[in-house]
Amino acid sequence: EAGVAQSPRYKIIEKRQSVAFWCNPISGHATLYWYQQILGQGPKLLIQFQNNGVVDDSQLPKDRFSAERLKGVDSTLKIQPAKLEDSAVYLCASRHGDRAYFGPGTRLTVT
Amino acid sequence: DQQVKQNSPSLSVQEGRISILNCDYTNSMFDYFLWYKKYPAEGPTFLISISSIKDKNEDGRFTVFLNKSAKHLSLHIVPSQPGDSAVYFCAALEYGNKLVFGAGTILRVKS
Numbered sequence: 412e413a414g415v416a417q418s419p420r421y422k423i424i425e426k427r428q429s430v431a432f433w434c435n436p437i438s439g440h441a442t443l444y445w446y447q448q449i450l451g452q453g454p455k456l457l458i459q460f461q462n463n464g465v466v467d468d469s470q471l472p473k474d475r476f477s478a479e480r481l482k483g484v485d486s487t488l489k490i491q492p493a494k495l496e497d498s499a500v501y502l503c504a505s506r507h508g509d510r511a512y513f514g515p516g517t518r519l520t521v522t
Numbered sequence: 523d524q525q526v527k528q529n530s531p532s533l534s535v536q537e538g539r540i541s542i543l544n545c546d547y548t549n550s551m552f553d554y555f556l557w558y559k560k561y562p563a564e565g566p567t568f569l570i571s572i573s574s575i576k577d578k579n580e581d582g583r584f585t586v587f588l589n590k591s592a593k594h595l596s597l598h599i600v601p602s603q604p605g606d607s608a609v610y611f612c613a614a615l616e617y618g619n620k621l622v623f624g625a626g627t628i629l630r631v632k633s
Binding site: 415444446451452453454455456459466467502504506510511512513514515518 | 528611
């Protein structure tokens, strides 16, 4: 069974630029999460999808972050414009039942 | 509002001995609790989970204990091996809703 795929693995941008991350979940997993993990902290939930609908985006900074999951499969997370404090690892996970599986993450550095 | 807390930032254990990682939670509505292991530059890897209706779940060297009255769970690793050195995250799932993580505990197993 293929795992959760994410790209790119690393991205360096300047502040005020835009960036997009892509996630392909495990086939058949209806629930998809995007997390932000800052060094030394636990993953912080940004948004949760159930199929192509948003279940929870209460912690998503909507003035600069957006996410979509077209057709209930792949998902993209976008930041526009980026700030220095957005430097973090962005993790995508998909869940079936009581188990969630993570991709390798995208390390974003904003300079 | 930190619903899942891991109060020990780090733990150092001798190879062959038992490692005990602790986690506390505040939300009585959580249905499952999960433990993840994370190596640098990788996404979290699912280790073991426990349903809120159980008090123990075992998988090889890993055992998770749940004390609902105390809102406390622990992960026991016996015997500990140097390859177990990683960051361990406790997470809690309210079914259909968010998957919330603690801040993590760094485990170092000394040979």
